[in-house]
Amino acid sequence: MQPQIRSLISDKLRQKISHANNVLVMTGAGVSAESGVPTFRGGGNTTVWKGLPFEVISSAGMLERDLPAVWEWFNYRRGLLAALKPNPAHEAIARWQKLFSDFTLVTQNIDGLHQAAGSRNVVELHGNIWRARCFDCGSRHDVRELKFDNSVPVCFDCGGNLRPDVVLFGEMLPAGAFETAAMKAQTCELCFVVGTSAVVYPAASIPEIARAAGAYLVEVNPEATPLSRLCDELLTGKAGEILPRLER
Ligand SMILES: [Zn+2]
Incomplete structure (x- = not known):
């Protein structure tokens, strides 16, 4: 089944947003790119x-x-x-943590812009560039204090x-991060995948888990991706323009 491509937000999605208690958002490089973060690829x-x-x-x-x-x-x-700042997509997602009683943000981004926008308890699948970790004892430190x-x-x-x-090339995801994301994906009612085609495993399995467990799956990307066929809705455009329009 092909998802319907639309820039208008459907009534069905509006209803889902106004009734959902348990929401998961997964973000990727596209959200950072709208703030000017280079992807290097x-x-x-x-x-x-x-x-x-x-x-x-x-x-x-x-x-x-x-x-x-x-x-x-x-x-x-x-x-x-x-010098880079959070954009309207980061800011909308940060507001959402107060709109839903159970809200989870999972990100593949390492730039810390979600936290800069006010998001808390972010599940960071690939770590954070503003943190350092000890080879010997494993303790973590703020890079700005080193x-x-x-x-x-x-x-x-x-x-x-x-x-x-x-997480560097050739390394596993941090212990616990993927498991937390997968567990939350299993119980969410509404799942947004934003700014990522989510084709790299194991991160790619998060939307699959959510969909299989019955969540309404919404993709927000500039164009269709390999993930789109799995989604209930695809909202094409910039996350910074679309997400603020989704607020109830
Ligand atoms: Zn140490």
């Missing part, structure tokens, strides 16, 4: 940084080969983010080396 091209392709400098293997270079790369990326004297910051608790607390 697009149109078949990948960014090369100091001679290293994005997938190499952002890989688990690079942590072992050259940890200072990994930090340099992530410091550069945080520098690009520092010293970079010797290029690799060290743990306040044990003195061990820190790494960015983000």
Whole structure:
């Protein structure tokens, strides 16, 4: 069954929004892109940084080969983010946590813009670029509080080396994050997938789980994606324009 493509919000969706108690929103790179966050990949091209392709400098293997270079790369990326602000999509989603009695935000984004907009208890599938994690004791630290004297910051608790607390190529999702998202997907009545084609597993299984458990599944993307055939509705356009129009 093909989903109906529309830019107008259906009465059915309006009703679902006004009656739903349990809502899950999953966001991806498209939401960040509307704030100007670079994706480093697009149109078949990948960014090369100091001679290293994005997938190499952002890989688990690079942590072992050259940890200072990994930090340099992530410091550069945080520098690009520092001036960026949440957009109307982030702001709408942050308001929704007060509109529904049970609300879950799951994001694949690492830029912290959801939190900057006021979202709390965000399920971060790929970690957060503003956090560091200790190799030795596992404790987490705010990157903004670290010293970079010797290029690799060290743990306040044990003195061990820190790494960015983000999921790198070749790594598993953080323990608990996917399980929490999957559990919430099983009980939500209404599920929005925003700014992501959700084709990369295991994140892609979140909307599938929600749909299989009977949730009304709504996709918000600039154009149809491989996910669209699974959705009850596809709202085409910018998330920052569509989401504020969905509020009850
Ligand atoms: Zn430590």
